[in-house]
Amino acid sequence: MRAAEIAIPLLIVALLAYALIKKVNIYKAFAAGAAEALPQLVSVLPYLAAMLTALEALKSSGALTALVGALRPAAQRIGLAPELIPLIVLRPFSGSASLALLKETLAQYGADSYIGRAAAVLVGSTETVFYTVALYFGSVGVTKTRQAIPASLIGGAVGAAIGILLVRLM
Amino acid sequence: MTAVGIVFFSVQGNGAGALEALTRGCDGAISLTVALAGPYLLWSGLMRIADEAGLVKKLARIMKKPLSLLMPDAPEAAAPVTLNLAANFFGLGNAATPFGLEAMRRLDRGDGRASDSMAMFIALNSSAIELLPTAVIAIRTACGSAAPYDIAIPTFVASLAAAGASIVSCRLLGRLIK
Numbered sequence: 001m002r003a004a005e006i007a008i009p010l011l012i013v014a015l016l017a018y019a020l021i022k023k024v025n026i027y028k029a030f031a032a033g034a035a036e037a038l039p040q041l042v043s044v045l046p047y048l049a050a051m052l053t054a055l056e057a058l059k060s061s062g063a064l065t066a067l068v069g070a071l072r073p074a075a076q077r078i079g080l081a082p083e084l085i086p087l088i089v090l091r092p093f094s095g096s097a098s099l100a101l102l103k104e105t106l107a108q109y110g111a112d113s114y115i116g117r118a119a120a121v122l123v124g125s126t127e128t129v130f131y132t133v134a135l136y137f138g139s140v141g142v143t144k145t146r147q148a149i150p151a152s153l154i155g156g157a158v159g160a161a162i163g164i165l166l167v168r169l170m
Numbered sequence: 171m172t173a174v175g176i177v178f179f180s181v182q183g184n185g186a187g188a189l190e191a192l193t194r195g196c197d198g199a200i201s202l203t204v205a206l207a208g209p210y211l212l213w214s215g216l217m218r219i220a221d222e223a224g225l226v227k228k229l230a231r232i233m234k235k236p237l238s239l240l241m242p243d244a245p246e247a248a249a250p251v252t253l254n255l256a257a258n259f260f261g262l263g264n265a266a267t268p269f270g271l272e273a274m275r276r277l278d279r280g281d282g283r284a285s286d287s288m289a290m291f292i293a294l295n296s297s298a299i300e301l302l303p304t305a306v307i308a309i310r311t312a313c314g315s316a317a318p319y320d321i322a323i324p325t326f327v328a329s330l331a332a333a334g335a336s337i338v339s340c341r342l343l344g345r346l347i348k
Binding site for chain 1: 171172174175176177178179182184187188190191192194195196198199200202203206207210211212214215216217218219220221222223224225260262265267268270271274275277278280282283284288289291292293295296297298300303305306309310312313314315316317318320321324325326327328329331332333334335336337339340343344346347348
């Protein structure tokens with residue numbers, strides 16, 4: 001995205017120019033805003049640590065792999081290619097891990113194969129739900145997350161299903 | 171989740187592996203915080219400048235109406251929510267996070283419980299509506315795809331579907347889970 005790369009710095013220049021016209025003390029305002037950011041960062045850290053520790057435990061212990069294995073029969077029954085299951089399971093947990101897995105999948109099955117394209121759409125259209133939840137709720141100390149996680153996971157599942165269907169029609 | 175992982179490690183008789191994984195998780199939190207710190211300071215500073223110039227109020231006034239359909243009790247978070255969604259749309263994850271944290275701070279009522287608006291904001295954030303999935307396209311190019319961009323439209327449609335499903339289920343589940 002070349003356009004976006006230029007657009008954002010230009011937007012910042014425009015912002016500074018506008019603030020100058022409005023006689024804002026830019027230096028002071030920037031420092032005040034940045035000062036507010038620091039305690040915020042520190043308060044997020046413990047929640048991130050708890051969440052990432054749990055994720056790491058699930059990943060490296062093989063619990064996620066076991067979940068993939070358990071889902072396999074059900075997935076085959078609804079006509080889902082078993083090659084895609086690890087990606088679907090991993091996606092909400094880790095962004096970097098799913099990008100690595102996507103690379104592996106493309107290398108193994110071919111970037112333009114059905115599996116390769118479906119995998120790409122899957123990764124592109126969904127988010128790392130657990131990371132988002134840990135970071136955003138952690139930052140304000142919310143522990144009762146109510147419907148946020150199930151609603152996000154349902155959304156992700158629907159997105160994955162639609163994405164795979166679209167690729168099949170392509 | 172941590173307990174499930176430790177049980178799996180124990181079944182394999184791999185206690186050292188368990189401890190190593192747990193430490194790795196905390197290491198990850200530190201490096202993530204450090205990686206976030208730079209952009210967070212930058213965008214918080216810029217956001218304050220925009221605020222003092224009156225721009226945040228303007229944006230909030232424009233977006234209050236459309237956003238109130240999704241997040242009725244959160245007029246004061248309209249500006250950061252809009253900026254967060256816009257940054258995500260243009261694929262600027264680094265800029266999106268500070269706006270998201272600011273939005274959460276304005277939505278928070280300090281009772282440790284997610285409001286419907288907070289849950290809706292998370293649900294919106296979980297559906298990756300992005301103009302171009304640049305990371306995925308880069309990987310496809312690297313893996314020798316003949317047409318790396320041809321997944322862009324299905325990806326976009328799929329994330330719209332995901333957003334729609336998230337919004338609907340967030341509304342419905344919000345009534346069930348108090």
